[in-house]
Amino acid sequence: MYLIKITGTNRYYRRLGNQVHQYVDDIEYATVFRKWKQAKQKADILHAAISPIGEQINFEVKQHKFYVLKNKHDKGYMNQISWNAPKEEAKFFAEKEAALKEAEEIAIGMAKVGIDVEFDIEIQS
Structure with missing residues (x-):
């Protein structure tokens, strides 16, 4: 998985809409690209859009491993409501510990209402 990072x-980079974006400190909220080429093209577009206004901002594409919670049906966890999403739409965790904590919190919460759920953690790279 690839991210766009402002070097300075x-x-x-986080995409909010078609032409709307923001820059975030927390890697958990960054837009993740599956292919280096897609991330590089977007970084080049961002740089080209900012350069004419005199800003000296540089972008780099960084590879990062992410973790996804996967249930017994090989589906991914998206949010508290949907834990049967396709893995491509699942929530990514930048750190394994965050994924483990979320899996534990879900299991405890669901156990309180009589539902047994468990997740494996799968690396997405």
């Missing part, structure tokens, strides 16, 4: 500020 160590912030990450």
